[in-house]
Amino acid sequence: MAGIDEVARLAGVSTATVSRALSGNGHVSPGTRLKVEAAAAQLGYVVSSNASSLASGRMKNIGVVVPFLNRWFFSSVIEGAQQALLRHGYDLTLYNLSGDGAERHSVFEHFLLRQRVDAVIAISLELTEAEVARLHTLEKPLVGVGGPIPGVRTLTIDDVAVARLATEHLLALGHTRIAHIGGNAEYDVDFHLPTNRREGYEAALRDAGATRDPVLFQSADFTIQGGYHAAKQLLGSPRGRPTAIFAASDEMAIGSILAARDLGLSMPRDVSVIGIDDHDLADFFGLSTIAQFPRVQGEKAVEILMDELHPTVREPAPSNIPLPFELIVRSSTARPAAE
C-alpha cells in the first residue's frame, strides 16, 4: 500500500498538497490537482481511513441500527441508505439488534461509542431515553426512520393519515363492516406505529358513522403467518363477518388473502383486503395498498445527515418531515357484494 508521501514525491509536491488535492479541502491549483490525481492513480493510492479519521475527526462512516433484517421494510430502507452513502463516499456499519437485550446494550454502550461513526440512523426503533442521551453526549447526529422517536428528528409517514386513507378507500366503496389487523401490544413497545394506524382506522370509521366493534380488531405480528391466523378468526366469525379487512402491513394483508382463499371466500367479491407498504409481493397478489417508499426514506435520512455533517449555507431540513404515501388500487378491493 502506497502512502501519501510516496504520492507527494511522485507528484513533486508536499503531503499537505496531496491531502488537499485529494480531499477537496483547501485550495489547490488545477494543474497541481491533476498531477496529484495522476500520481495517486498510478500508485493505486487510497487514503487510510484510520489515519485520516484520527487526524480530522471525520469517520466517513455512519451506523445503522435495525431491529430486524429480514423484513422487507428494513432491508429496503437500508438499501436506500447504502446507495446514498456510497455516493457520498461513506461506509455503512450495520447493527442488527434482533438478538437478546444484552446485544442491544453492548451496541449502545460500547460499539457506537468508539468513535467509528459520524452519525446514526435508527430504523423503526423506539430508543430509550438513556440510549438517546448516550448518543447525544457523543454529539452524533441521529435520525430515526419509521416511527417517531421523542426528541429526535424522524422520517416517518403519517401513520394516522395512512390508515385513515386505507379505511376511507373501503368506506367509499360501500363497506360498513371493516375489520382491522394491527400490531400487538408487545410490538408497540418498539414502534408506536400499530397504535397510530389503529387510530386512523377508528377515526375514519367514526367520521363515517360505520360499525365500530371490538370484534373487528385482531392483533398480529406483522408477518404473513400472523395475518393469516388473524384473518381466519375475523372471517370465520359465524355472524357479522366483515366485508373488508384493513391490515396494518402488506405481509399481514397477504396472509389475509390466503386465509380468505382457504375459507373458500372469493376476493374481492366476498371480502376486500387492503394493506400498507406496497411490498414486493403486493402486485403479485393483486393487493390494494398504501405505498410508502422505504428506499427513498433511507436515501432521505442520509441526505439529512450529510447536510448536518457538511454544513452549507442551506437552511437545515425541518425537524419532522412527513413522507409521501399513495393509495394503489389493485384487485383486492371492490364494492361489497349486494346482499
Add this chain to the structure above:
Amino acid sequence: MAGIDEVARLAGVSTATVSRALSGNGHVSPGTRLKVEAAAAQLGYVVSSNASSLASGRMKNIGVVVPFLNRWFFSSVIEGAQQALLRHGYDLTLYNLSGDGAERHSVFEHFLLRQRVDAVIAISLELTEAEVARLHTLEKPLVGVGGPIPGVRTLTIDDVAVARLATEHLLALGHTRIAHIGGNAEYDVDFHLPTNRREGYEAALRDAGATRDPVLFQSADFTIQGGYHAAKQLLGSPRGRPTAIFAASDEMAIGSILAARDLGLSMPRDVSVIGIDDHDLADFFGLSTIAQFPRVQGEKAVEILMDELHPTVREPAPSNIPLPFELIVRSSTARPAAE
C-alpha cells in the same frame, strides 16, 4: 470523551498499562486490571477505534459484500455473521452491490481498500479474478458463503447433493415425471448454484431411470412470482403434466404451490412440491424442503476469519467446508395419486 491518559491518571498507572488491561494483550496483575477497569467505567471511557487501529493495524471490523439484501438467504447469513461478530467485538460494514456496476467497481477499488476492514465475507457473489486479486494484494482474508469462488475459501452446501436428495425424495415416493424450476442463465453468472442444483436433479433422474425431458425444466429468478409463472407453464401443459416439482429455492416452491392452487390442482394429491432452504414461510405453506442453515453459515464464516486473524495453536480450518443440510418432509410431498 475521556481519553486513555485520563484513565491512566485516575487508575494511577501508565497509559500502556491501561491499554494492556483493557485490550487483554500483555500481562497485567489482577489488581491493576481491576483498578483500570473501574477507572474506565467511571469515566465512561471507550477506546477510539481509529487511534487504536492506526497504532495496531487491527480494524476490528469486517466487510460483508452481498448482491441483495431483501432476500431471506442473504439477510439470514448477515444476521448470523453480525451476531458472531458482535461477540468478538467486531463491527460489520455492509456493502450492498444491488445497484449498478459502477457501484460494484467503487466498492472494490475504493471502499474495501481504505484499510477499514480486517477481512471480507462475500455472500453468493461470483467475484472476478481482478476483484479477488485486488483483495489478495491487500492481504485481507476473504471467505465466501454460498456458491464457491475459485481460489477462495468458501462455505457452501453441496448443491449437487442437496438437489439430488430433494429429487430422490420425490422418486422414492413413486414420482416419475418430476419437473425442475431452476435459475436462469443470467443468474448463473453470479452464482453457479443453479447449474449445480440442476445437475443434482439430472443425476438423480438418470440413476433412477426416470423421465428426463427438457419440457420438465423451467427457469426463474428465485422469487415467488418467478416460481409461480414457471409452475403455471409446467402444470398447465396439456399432456405429460409433471406429478411433482422440485424448485431450486423455497420462494420458487411457494410460487409453485400458489400456481397449483390457482389451477385447481390439489397438493399433494395432484402435484407434490419440494424446495430448498427452509425459508421462514416454508412451515406455513407446509412445504417439504431441504433445510440449509444460513445463520449458521454466517457464524461459521466469522469463526473462520477469527481463527485466521488471531492465530492460535489450533490447526487452520479446512479449505472447502461442506455444510449440513437436512430433508424436512411436510405436507407438500406425497405419493402421486393412483392413475
Add this chain to the structure above:
DNA sequence: GTGAAAGCGCTAACAT
C-alpha cells in the same frame, strides 16, 4: 497556492 511541522489517541517495542 503551497510547504513545514505539530499533533490526532492509541499500541508495542524496549527498558526496568
Add this chain to the structure above:
DNA sequence: ATGTTAGCGCTTTCAC
C-alpha cells in the same frame, strides 16, 4: 508486571 517513548499515516494550522 509496569513505565517510557517512538511512531501509526494522515490533516491542519501557521508561515510564506
